[in-house]
Amino acid sequence: MSDVPSELSKALEQAAEAARLLVASDFDGTLSPIVNNPADARPLPEAGRALIALAGLPETGAALISGRALSDLRLLSSMPSSVQLVGSHGAEFDSGFSHQIDAALLQRITEELCAIASGKPGVLVETKPASVALHVRNAAAADAEAALAAAWAASTSWAAQATTGKAVLEFAVISTDKGEAIDILRDQYNATAVVFFGDDVTDEKAFRRIRDGDVGVKVGSGETHAAYRVDSPNDVAVALNHLLKIRAQSADRT
The missing domain is CATH 3.30.70.1020 (Trehalose-6-phosphate phosphatase related protein; domain 2)
Incomplete structure (x- = not known):
């Protein structure tokens, strides 16, 4: 796996010093490589472990925001309850849907x-x-x-x-918006900084909600509102582990 690009590394290091940090990611094409059979998708082990470890740090929240149905996301990701899962492109939370279904x-x-x-x-x-x-x-x-x-x-x-x-x-048949989900999670965690990784068109709604001090990372090619870019899910794993290392060091100093 490659190193984190220098500009992204600096941005992640700054975000790692936030009082309360939220780390969120799309699933397919980001935490998990794209596969021909959607049922075969699984998170890269290095990426999954890093996200879980981040969720276990003080004043740090972690989430997956996916187009998958919440039940499928829970099954395929195998994430523990410490990682918040949001399905249906940001509309489906554990508490139910954010809008009425037709x-x-x-x-x-x-x-x-x-x-x-x-x-x-x-x-x-x-x-x-x-x-x-x-x-x-x-x-x-x-x-x-x-x-x-x-x-x-x-x-x-x-x-x-x-x-x-x-x-x-x-x-x-309901309004779906990963940007809205980011805002909801930001409020839930009272996050002072958000790091979000995504690869697809629906992730752009989340990138548009990025604020000063946040970090948006586009995975792969294509136009984007994200300020930073990496090539593949393998690079996401590297970036998450870099963020984990810096965040853990910051927690040790407090």
């Missing part, structure tokens, strides 16, 4: 997307408690393009929030 609309979208996926090998429909996702990663290019185009056309009659991701198009 169950009838969810069923309608599920049925229409299943019809679109029918006959297109590799096009998969994933139903979550408050959204439905159309996955095309494992489909032929022509089938993927046709499925996405049909889903966009059908969505004009749905009062749903559409989110594009890496080979996925998701429709939520």
Whole structure:
């Protein structure tokens, strides 16, 4: 694994001195590498251990904020209760959803997307408690393009929030916002600084909520509102361990 880029290292070292620190991360593509079968995703051991260790330090909170359903995130991440889990792109907390779910609309979208996926090998429909996702990663290019185009056309009659991701198009029947989740967690932990890692389009809503003294880290390529960037989940593991080391040293001095 590579070293932490110098500018990011300095920013993490400054955040590590915060009176109360919140460290949050996306799951897929950030703490866990992207895999062809979503059920096979697991956090990199080095990254998972570092996040858990950070959660155990004084005046330090840790969280995963994922597009996954909360139950799936809990199963796949294997995180202890010391790490706060937030599913459904920031809308699903242990206490429930932050907004009311339109169950009838969810069923309608599920049925229409299943019809679109029918006959297109590799096009998969994933139903979550408050959204439905159309996955095309494992489909032929022509089938993927046709499925996405049909889903966009059908969505004009749905009062749903559409989110594009890496080979996925998701429709939520509630308002989802990882930025809102960051603000909720910031208040819960009374955090004076937040460090957030994310790789996908939905993570940009969290990066937009970054304040002075916070650190936003984009994983991979693409436009971003984050001030810092690393290449891969392996680099996230390195950065988390660097932050853990500095934060632990800071705790020892107090």
